[in-house]
Amino acid sequence: MSAAAPLLAVAALDVSYGESKVLFDIALDVAERQVVTCVGRNGAGKTTLLKTIAGFVKPSTGRIDANGKSLLGLPAYEIARQGVKYIPQDKKVFSDLTVRENLELGSYATRDYDWDQVIAYFPKLTQLMDRKAGHLSGGERQMLMIGRAILGRPKLLLIDEPTEGLAPSIVEQLKEVFKDLCRRAALVIVEQNLPLVCAISDKVYALREGRIVAELAGRDRLTPRVCEQYV
Amino acid sequence: MDTQLFLSGVIFGLSIGSIFFLMAIGLSLCFGLMRVISLDQLLYYSIGAYITYSLSLALGSVWLGVLGGMIMGGLASFAVERFIFRRIYERDVTFSMITTFGILIGGVGIIKSIWGLVPRPVPVPISTQIDIAGTAVPAYRLIVIVVAIAVYGAIWLFLNRTIVGKAIRAGIEDVEHVEGLGINVYRLFTITFIIAGVLSGLAGGLHAPLIMVDPVMGLEVLAFVFMVVIIGGLGSIKGTLVSAFLVGQVVSLGSLVYAPLAQMAPFAIMLLILLLKPTGLYGSPLLKR
16 A cells, blocks of 8 residues: 555546436545455446546546546546556457457557566466457456556556456456556456455445445455445 | 340349448448448538549549549548537437438538539440340449449458457447547547548449439438448448348349339338348347447
């Protein structure tokens, strides 16, 4: 954990879909190389929060700063170029493209052609390079999505429900990946798997009905039992 | 029906299918990537035909006219994308469709004011007839077919062998994920619109010597082009080619059997295909954006 100026600072953030307000006065901060997790029930606003930071949803009011610069008003591709990458929940890869072509797009966007870093985390992708991404399993898709996103050496990864529906062995592998990834980037993860949350997080924000209702940090408070009351 | 009549019907069908393909491919790509039903492509088709007419008169070369038509089609499409579509990408499909129809109607008005209401003839650049199995086939119609197949090959290479093409294919699947990687999707939109405009201009230029060029020529083929895109499957290049040739054959051979069939049969085929495969021949289920 770092006490330096936050890499990401969100303040007084309100978000609405039409007439319906879904996020209320959200404030959070993420330091460099910190792992922050958002927990909460379905509909609490976790995905909306990540999509708003990534520029896919426009907030009604509030501030989002990364590296001291405001992200408000920037198109999503520009936010990604500034090192804030969003990995969505749907495990949707470009199914008509091969694994290699999926990675090529990640490289094209960032001019980072060093795939060794991806292969080091996910060696299995080497054997799958010429396979259409649509034919991958859920775990392989998640590997590809994370691999694609780490090209360009992002400073902050926003990862939405990465272990949902995955086999325990893959979850275990992802846990090790996240533990290593946080040495080079900060992670904001939306996750329901509480043992995983407690194993990797420096800080947990609990959301309920669009509001942050708790901020948990420290070994004694980051336990599945404490987190359970918020999901 | 004798063999000669049948063979010339097939060649006619393939050539008219080629024109439909060149027009429909732009519509298909624009819908696939931007979810915009770009009816304005029919305007660039008319512009391509009129520029071909004017340049062939001024320069004495229909081919230079076709080239000019492609350039003007691309420029017009670029301008419309930059100044109009950029403002409405966030709106729903219905809104953009009404907007593109408005551009088409407005453009037809401008064409009328420049070239008048009288239909204009464009000479066929090659009058040679080629003998195929005892049937004299106009060489120009064969050239039109070859151009369409070459364009299909070029588009296939562009989409499968270049990184921008791969990004467009990825965008057809999910444009938000492409943007999330850091790719400027608005640049992809512009490139796609220019390609669509150039191909619509090419369609107009190539079609001009086979018909009389008139201000509402785009509206006259509107239904057929729509059918081609829907039968082929929105966003599918291969589907667009197969469907264009299919509709071309139905129009051509249908008219040989019974003239009113030329207008009616393509609709019947479309309904049949949509009943059996609602996404069209090669379309995938559309994602809602």
